[in-house]
Amino acid sequence: MTRSTRADHLSLPGSHRLFWDEAAAFLPPDRMMCDPFRTLAFGTDASFYRLVPKIVVKAFSREEVSRLVALAARLGVHVTFRAAGTSLSGQAISDSVLIVLAGGWRGWSIEDGGGRIVLEPGVIGAEANAFLAPLGRKIGPDPASINACMIGGIVANNAAGMCCGTAQNSYETVESMRLVLADGTEVDTGAPASRASLAASHGSLLAGLAALRDEIASDGALSGRIREKYRIKNTTGYAINSFVDHRDPVDILLHLMVGSEGTLAFISEVTLRTVVDHPHRASALVLFPDIEQAAVATQRLRGGPVSAVELMDRASIRSVQDKPGMPPGLAGLGPTVCALLVETRAAAREDLLRQAEEATRLIEEVRKLHPVKFTDVKAEQEKLWDVRKGLFPAVGGSRKIGTTVVIEDVAFPIEHLAAGTVFLEKAMRQHGYAEGIIFGHALDGNLHFTFTQDFAVPAEVSRYQSLMEEVCDVVVHRFDGSLKGEHGTGRNMAPFVEMEWGEKAYRIMKQVKALFDPKGILNPGVILNDDPKSYLKDLKPLPQVDPLIDKCIECGFCEPKCPSRSVTTTPRQRIVVQREMARLGRTGEDPARRARLAEDFAYLGEETCATDGLCATACPVSIDTGEFVKQLRSQGWSDTARARARRLADDFPRTEAWARRGLAAADAAHAVLGTRLMGALARGARGVAGDWLPAWNPVMPRPARPGTLQAVLRGKGRQVVYFPSCIARTMGPARGDEDGRAVFEATLSLLGKADYDVLFPAALDSLCCGLAFDSKGFRDIADAKSEELERALLAVSDDGRVPILCDTSPCLQRMRKLMDPKLALLEPAEFIHDHLLEKLRFAKQPGRVALHVTCSSTKMGLGPKLEAVARACAAEVVIPPRVGCCGFAGDRGFTHPELNAAALSELPAGVKGCTEGVSNSRTCEIGLSLHGGIPFRSIVFLADRAASRRA
Numbered sequence: 001m002t003r004s005t006r007a008d009h010l011s012l013p014g015s016h017r018l019f020w021d022e023a024a025a026f027l028p029p030d031r032m033m034c035d036p037f038r039t040l041a042f043g044t045d046a047s048f049y050r051l052v053p054k055i056v057v058k059a060f061s062r063e064e065v066s067r068l069v070a071l072a073a074r075l076g077v078h079v080t081f082r083a084a085g086t087s088l089s090g091q092a093i094s095d096s097v098l099i100v101l102a103g104g105w106r107g108w109s110i111e112d113g114g115g116r117i118v119l120e121p122g123v124i125g126a127e128a129n130a131f132l133a134p135l136g137r138k139i140g141p142d143p144a145s146i147n148a149c150m151i152g153g154i155v156a157n158n159a160a161g162m163c164c165g166t167a168q169n170s171y172e173t174v175e176s177m178r179l180v181l182a183d184g185t186e187v188d189t190g191a192p193a194s195r196a197s198l199a200a201s202h203g204s205l206l207a208g209l210a211a212l213r214d215e216i217a218s219d220g221a222l223s224g225r226i227r228e229k230y231r232i233k234n235t236t237g238y239a240i241n242s243f244v245d246h247r248d249p250v251d252i253l254l255h256l257m258v259g260s261e262g263t264l265a266f267i268s269e270v271t272l273r274t275v276v277d278h279p280h281r282a283s284a285l286v287l288f289p290d291i292e293q294a295a296v297a298t299q300r301l302r303g304g305p306v307s308a309v310e311l312m313d314r315a316s317i318r319s320v321q322d323k324p325g326m327p328p329g330l331a332g333l334g335p336t337v338c339a340l341l342v343e344t345r346a347a348a349r350e351d352l353l354r355q356a357e358e359a360t361r362l363i364e365e366v367r368k369l370h371p372v373k374f375t376d377v378k379a380e381q382e383k384l385w386d387v388r389k390g391l392f393p394a395v396g397g398s399r400k401i402g403t404t405v406v407i408e409d410v411a412f413p414i415e416h417l418a419a420g421t422v423f424l425e426k427a428m429r430q431h432g433y434a435e436g437i438i439f440g441h442a443l444d445g446n447l448h449f450t451f452t453q454d455f456a457v458p459a460e461v462s463r464y465q466s467l468m469e470e471v472c473d474v475v476v477h478r479f480d481g482s483l484k485g486e487h488g489t490g491r492n493m494a495p496f497v498e499m500e501w502g503e504k505a506y507r508i509m510k511q512v513k514a515l516f517d518p519k520g521i522l523n524p525g526v527i528l529n530d531d532p533k534s535y536l537k538d539l540k541p542l543p544q545v546d547p548l549i550d551k552c553i554e555c556g557f558c559e560p561k562c563p564s565r566s567v568t569t570t571p572r573q574r575i576v577v578q579r580e581m582a583r584l585g586r587t588g589e590d591p592a593r594r595a596r597l598a599e600d601f602a603y604l605g606e607e608t609c610a611t612d613g614l615c616a617t618a619c620p621v622s623i624d625t626g627e628f629v630k631q632l633r634s635q636g637w638s639d640t641a642r643a644r645a646r647r648l649a650d651d652f653p654r655t656e657a658w659a660r661r662g663l664a665a666a667d668a669a670h671a672v673l674g675t676r677l678m679g680a681l682a683r684g685a686r687g688v689a690g691d692w693l694p695a696w697n698p699v700m701p702r703p704a705r706p707g708t709l710q711a712v713l714r715g716k717g718r719q720v721v722y723f724p725s726c727i728a729r730t731m732g733p734a735r736g737d738e739d740g741r742a743v744f745e746a747t748l749s750l751l752g753k754a755d756y757d758v759l760f761p762a763a764l765d766s767l768c769c770g771l772a773f774d775s776k777g778f779r780d781i782a783d784a785k786s787e788e789l790e791r792a793l794l795a796v797s798d799d800g801r802v803p804i805l806c807d808t809s810p811c812l813q814r815m816r817k818l819m820d821p822k823l824a825l826l827e828p829a830e831f832i833h834d835h836l837l838e839k840l841r842f843a844k845q846p847g848r849v850a851l852h853v854t855c856s857s858t859k860m861g862l863g864p865k866l867e868a869v870a871r872a873c874a875a876e877v878v879i880p881p882r883v884g885c886c887g888f889a890g891d892r893g894f895t896h897p898e899l900n901a902a903a904l905s906e907l908p909a910g911v912k913g914c915t916e917g918v919s920n921s922r923t924c925e926i927g928l929s930l931h932g933g934i935p936f937r938s939i940v941f942l943a944d945r946a947a948s949r950r951a
């Protein structure tokens, strides 16, 4: 396990070393980091800026944050808070102390029948919406990053998206907050007693806010200007509309916190009023001959029954028009065409249809390329929204290696939408950004212009500077727009805040900062920055590493999916460190640092990657970091290890027999010694022998005894080939399991009830899909095994005529990926769903059953079928929330049990009240049983119990 060493600690500068020492008195060592690997990895956010913190701490309680902030204030050490690190403007990075929330702060509760939600800052936005969904409600803010970003960041950035506009953002929907102020004081703005004690302890802060309120109120021009500027989206500077919208200084303080980007105080809890989440939706993609007509249409739709109007310029459409799945006809459009993607939502279908008609009528007289056609068919809508969602990945994915993708975020008063778009198009072309595209939330005049940028070459940085200088000047002075509509000021726009707001408002913002944070310890350089060139400094390098990961934009979308995120690192962090190693290798700079990064990568990056590839399912540019890790593993083996792996693969019956003997020996010892003593002995042995000795646990499988599985011929005209995976052939039930059968026995029983002839491939005990070899990086051996299996399956299935059932989901996924498509390869729940639900009678078994959908099933899109089968067989089914990949990863659960434990830390809460669990991978079921505290078995067992012949 990697720890920050004494040398790392001693290399900290004086005040940081004191900070470390004092913090170490109340924080556990595994939540404090100052080593080169983790400070770099945790230090990175989605922006194109790079600062490396000296110290990273994970703080999980109000008391810890309060003590840390008070300590920082005393020592004059700067601190930055970090939620999910998906910010784009450089506001979530630090060169001092980074306080990380991820892994904690996950509490939530719903109040007022769904009217309000109380959230801790580490809850992911999409999770909050999942909690509210059964009540037909959602949170107002809807950033496109909602599946990854957290409430702390959403509120502190005043993030917004396609629908929320200025009416449903955090500023408008916040009801109260619990805060930790810059001196460590805790405040609850929703509790009268806390408000009163704040007035007593921080009278000068509240008096200062009241004085600013009165100053603004007495200046008609300024208060008018503030009101005017917030008619459109604006996250430039502090939310000084608080002073014109609210009177009570505590209410002003509360609203100033929204969009404050961690520069005023820490948000430890927020209560948001929720908004309606209408179940019925219809969308239309409307094409206009030019931006002017699209802008006229937008103005007419504003105030109409529409929830989103997304603008895409011609370059945007061009960037995706040739991608698979796009609507036909996009490629042939003229050079000036502009598209609006319009959505309407309603509580009932009749209302939806009426609203779609009304929206169509509103733009009837605007010139269009075709009549408006709304669709409420889900698949058709998804296709239309795929156009919009594909834009950013299209630019990100096609950029030159080493360049970054920049998303700027301006807003124009709606009357300037057309002129603003034309200006941005022209400016990008003039400055040589030919690949640039423009899209955005047209109803709010909020446009993102996206282009690729090389920050490694000074001339390129100058080109960026001249583009930005022109954009800022024109957006502010010609169009009176906002320089940041929703992404936050960060470091990126800090030098331009005064330009946008003017001297008076800027001075007020500086006074706000001084009132909240007189010592300037909270996130300095963000929102306010006296250095006019700060937006061109600390730019992040993106050196080339390997085609498998080079497209990474460091957005962080993959992080919530990764089972190792709370035990070691995330996919983004693995990539960040690989990039730094590549940079150091190429430049020859600091070989010792490179060596240390490489050494720590072995455990933090490579060994604890489950290689499940779930990261790819969330990645906008489809990066599978697991594939990259497998490639690293394949490069790391010695010839001796390769030869040993080949021997195991070549004499597979012996390998299986050897595995069964190992399981039998462990089981026999367990029987004799009992669970406690066995556990203690196994831990002791592993302590001496090291990680190569598999960790024993009390739900360890006993050996399975398949003997020679013979074809079963019933002659009723139904045939299936059954391939029990090598795992299923080796691993039987756990000691004391009530059912007591191995999965192939349950499968054969179920198939028997449906009168299937069951065929087995020849030389079954030699066959394996190769997954175990592949995940360890023995790719050639793995491929040879899967080819051998493929030949056997083609032969026994009559060249693919007979469907093939494999009982282990990860094996089946590999087989589907590699084998001849004419083989009809089926996973058990899929087979039951497609072939048995109609043929057999299924009686719902009593009790509550937990369903775990494995990564491979998720990737194959089998979740709905697994759920349908479970619901057909059990009275109640729960899918434990916040449980993704179990992290068992074949045998990694034996060699790195901490990965499995971390990945399943939320399982016990999710399976409360369940009597058993079902899944479809025997090794995953070991970890699930161990950490869930209930037996997890293949879904086949439940189906076999529930199924009987039809009369």
Ligand SMILES: Cc1cc2nc3c(=O)[nH]c(=O)nc-3n(C[C@H](O)[C@H](O)[C@H](O)COP(=O)(O)OP(=O)(O)OC[C@H]3O[C@@H](n4cnc5c(N)ncnc54)[C@H](O)[C@@H]3O)c2cc1C
Residues within 6 Å of the ligand: 045, 046, 080, 081, 082, 083, 084, 085, 086, 087, 088, 091, 092, 101, 121, 142, 143, 144, 145, 148, 149, 150, 151, 152, 153, 154, 155, 156, 157, 158, 159, 160, 161, 162, 260, 261, 262, 263, 265, 266, 267, 268, 392, 486, 487, 488, 523, 555, 556
């Ligand atoms: C591809 C992509 C698309 C995006 N799309 C959108 C979009 O549509 N709309 C949009 O608005 N944004 C968007 N963003 C930007 C970003 O995802 C959002 O602003 C998001 O809300 C940031 O949340 P986070 O959890 O990542 O916060 P972080 O980046 O970790 O932090 C954001 C800020 O909040 C501060 N902070 C975090 N927690 C706290 C706390 N508890 N107390 C006080 N301060 C805190 C941090 O110091 C930092 O200044 C996008 C980003 C990416 C990469």
Ligand code: SF4
Residues within 6 Å of the ligand: 551, 552, 553, 554, 555, 556, 557, 558, 559, 571, 572, 575, 615, 618, 619, 620, 621, 622, 623, 625
């Ligand atoms: S791997 Fe993909 S999802 Fe993860 S940070 Fe990189 S681009 Fe984003």
Ligand code: SF4
Residues within 6 Å of the ligand: 561, 562, 563, 564, 570, 571, 608, 609, 610, 611, 612, 613, 614, 615, 616, 624, 625, 626, 627, 629, 885
């Ligand atoms: S493969 Fe799995 S463990 Fe590895 S980086 Fe991706 S999500 Fe994380």
